[in-house]
Amino acid sequence: MIEVKNLTKQYGTHTAISDLNFTVNAGEIVGFLGPNGAGKTTTMNIMTGFIAATRGDVAIDGQDIIAEPEKAKQQIGYMPDTPPVYGDMRVDEYLGFVADIKKVPRGDRKHMLHQIKAQVQILDVSRRLIKNLSRGYRQRVGLAQAMVGNPRVIIMDEPTIGLDPKQIIEMRDVVKSLGKKHTVMLSSHIMQEVSAVCDRVIIINRGNIVAQGTPKELSASLTKAEGMNQLRVKATSEAARAALKDFTVIRHVEISASDEPGTVDLQLAGESGADIREAIFRAFAKHNLPILSMRSMDLSLEEVFLKLTGDRRTS
Amino acid sequence: MTAIYKKELRAYFTQMVGYAFLAFMLLLVGMFFIFVNIFPSSGNFGSTLANAGILFFILVPILTMRLFSEETRHRTDQLLFTSPLTVAQIVVGKFLAAFSLFVIGVGATVLFPLIMRRYAIDGLPTSQIVGSYIGFILVGAACIAVGMFISVLTDNQIIAAVATFAAIYAMFIMESIAMTMPISAAASLVFVAALILAVAAIWYYSTRHWISSAMLAVLGLGAAVGLYFYDNLIYDAIIVRALLWFSIYTRFHVLSHGVLNLADLVYYFSFAALFVYLTMNIIEKRKWR
Numbered sequence: 001m002i003e004v005k006n007l008t009k010q011y012g013t014h015t016a017i018s019d020l021n022f023t024v025n026a027g028e029i030v031g032f033l034g035p036n037g038a039g040k041t042t043t044m045n046i047m048t049g050f051i052a053a054t055r056g057d058v059a060i061d062g063q064d065i066i067a068e069p070e071k072a073k074q075q076i077g078y079m080p081d082t083p084p085v086y087g088d089m090r091v092d093e094y095l096g097f098v099a100d101i102k103k104v105p106r107g108d109r110k111h112m113l114h115q116i117k118a119q120v121q122i123l124d125v126s127r128r129l130i131k132n133l134s135r136g137y138r139q140r141v142g143l144a145q146a147m148v149g150n151p152r153v154i155i156m157d158e159p160t161i162g163l164d165p166k167q168i169i170e171m172r173d174v175v176k177s178l179g180k181k182h183t184v185m186l187s188s189h190i191m192q193e194v195s196a197v198c199d200r201v202i203i204i205n206r207g208n209i210v211a212q213g214t215p216k217e218l219s220a221s222l223t224k225a226e227g228m229n230q231l232r233v234k235a236t237s238e239a240a241r242a243a244l245k246d247f248t249v250i251r252h253v254e255i256s257a258s259d260e261p262g263t264v265d266l267q268l269a270g271e272s273g274a275d276i277r278e279a280i281f282r283a284f285a286k287h288n289l290p291i292l293s294m295r296s297m298d299l300s301l302e303e304v305f306l307k308l309t310g311d312r313r314t315s
Numbered sequence: 316m317t318a319i320y321k322k323e324l325r326a327y328f329t330q331m332v333g334y335a336f337l338a339f340m341l342l343l344v345g346m347f348f349i350f351v352n353i354f355p356s357s358g359n360f361g362s363t364l365a366n367a368g369i370l371f372f373i374l375v376p377i378l379t380m381r382l383f384s385e386e387t388r389h390r391t392d393q394l395l396f397t398s399p400l401t402v403a404q405i406v407v408g409k410f411l412a413a414f415s416l417f418v419i420g421v422g423a424t425v426l427f428p429l430i431m432r433r434y435a436i437d438g439l440p441t442s443q444i445v446g447s448y449i450g451f452i453l454v455g456a457a458c459i460a461v462g463m464f465i466s467v468l469t470d471n472q473i474i475a476a477v478a479t480f481a482a483i484y485a486m487f488i489m490e491s492i493a494m495t496m497p498i499s500a501a502a503s504l505v506f507v508a509a510l511i512l513a514v515a516a517i518w519y520y521s522t523r524h525w526i527s528s529a530m531l532a533v534l535g536l537g538a539a540v541g542l543y544f545y546d547n548l549i550y551d552a553i554i555v556r557a558l559l560w561f562s563i564y565t566r567f568h569v570l571s572h573g574v575l576n577l578a579d580l581v582y583y584f585s586f587a588a589l590f591v592y593l594t595m596n597i598i599e600k601r602k603w604r
Contacts, residue, residue: 011604045393048397049396049397050393050396050397050602051601051602051603051604052602052603069399069401070399070401071399073397073398073399074399076397078393078394078397080390080393082390082393084389084390084391084392084393084394085389085391086326086389086391087389088326088329088330089329097318097322098394098398100317100318100321100322101318101319101394101395101398101399101400102398102399103399145394
């Protein structure tokens with residue numbers, strides 16, 4: 001549905017994004033994740049034809065955004081990070097204007113606008129001036145604007161920024177419901193948000209894609225590489241150390257006192273992700289030291305994200 | 316295009332700007348009407364318009380300052396330029412909206428000559444008045460195009476208004492500026508050479524292709540110098556002529572005498588068209604920056 005090839009944007013000598021490649025399939029909800037300044041907004045502005053790329057192509061449903069802008073833009077609803085609303089218009093007036101510029105046929109209009117307003121829950125403010133609306137409502141009007149004309153693709157730049165927790169949950173529900181009829185791409189710098197609603201995540205940092213996959217895949221691939229296990233053993237730290245002495249496959253050992261008397265906490269990792277859980281059990285069993293608990297340390301998506309987007313110059 | 320046109324026209328009247336413009340315009344024309352027509356008992360309403368016309372540098376910025384500046388400031392340009400509308404539709408729609416409001420204001424002033432007609436014993440100089448109206452509207456269109464062009468350059472309405480004021484005022488006194496310029500062929504050659512270099516520089520700036528820019532500069536300068544030795548009459552007072560092209564009031568005086576030349580009409584249309592085109596060009600360029 002959306003195809004992005006070798007996308008590069010330079011502002012003078014500063015490279016905002018370099019050589020991005022990804023596709024979004026029809027019906028998917030894809031999250032575009034990155035810290036502030038990673039190039040998310042630039043990418044989305046290019047995808048919607050607001051600015052042009054220095055190099056590379058964007059095709060929406062096979063139509064190039066630069067070569068056939070009118071056709072491609074007809075397929076896109078865009079909700080920028082600042083809702084593009086006119087303060088001195090009423091909500092109905094504004095959505096009518098949007099329907100005009102998106103060339104929605106007069107006959108379908110009333111029904112369509114009513115449906116959209118119901119879906120994003122702004123029916124009760126239809127007659128209000130937009131400048132008098134709260135941030136949350138304005139954001140929803142911005143989203144309603146993107147849905148006018150039933151575009152096949154909806155692109156949202158930080159849809160939940162500046163909303164309160166309740167509004168964030170409502171916005172997530174709306175996004176999920178959009179996924180049934182539209183292909184959705186949304187950007188965010190908050191991992192939980194993306195993992196809550198998206199089928200797939202693309203993580204971007206300093207203008208480069210650093211990882212992509214389903215939230216599960218991302219978390220799994222990194223956890224496996226680390227292969228870290230956390231244990232609590234009923235022993236003194238000397239006894240625990242002795243038990244591990246003839247245990248050669250271990251790469252990383254960390255022993256610390258626990259808050260439970262007579263026990264220690266250990267963090268153990270096998271060589272390059274090897275599964276050492278059984279070996280650990282046997283080692284402690286041989287020394288007659290009971291393992292009270294053991295769990296593999298799953299990196300939460302948040303940690304994956306921080307790991308990937310941390311300062312890469314040091315690595 | 317009609318969507319943009321309707322939205323802009325409506326915005327003039329929801330933001331008071333439209334009322335302010337109409338009130339101010341009618342006040343000005345009314346004042347000149349009293350001093351030029353009523354007190355001296357003159358029937359030539361054309362002189363009133365000619366006098367009011369010099370105040371375009373106050374009237375036009377009111378109309379044009381918000382056209383694009385406001386969209387950029389409120390980020391609503393993202394809505395317009397990601398919609399299926401073309402840049403031309405957006406720009407022309409906005410221009411026509413501002414121009415329509417201007418024509419509505421001008422239309423209201425028709426009351427003055429109509430009232431005078433009731434009392435004029437020898438009738439009114441109709442051709443002069445009609446010619447003045449045509450001139451007034453055409454100069455207005457040219458000024459609105461300039462104002463719109465300036466509005467697309469900044470997201471600050473105040474800067475847009477002040478710059479438009481300065482630009483239109485400069486066009487108003489252009490005749491006087493032009494008269495101070497040297498008219499010798501040598502000075503003209505320097506002027507033309509500077510223009511060619513400027514064009515080459517702009518070409519380089521937008522394409523970053525130095526071979527074609529250098530070729531443009533060398534060929535252009537060669538042609539200019541060659542022409543100078545072949546027939547330097549062409550260079551006679553070229554600076555003055557170039558500057559006078561921007562003096563949009565010169566032809567207004569011809570029209571206000573009731574003389575309608577096709578050349579004058581073409582001049583005003585091309586002047587407005589040039590700035591409408593430049594506005595579209597700036598918007599397209601901005602995408603690639």
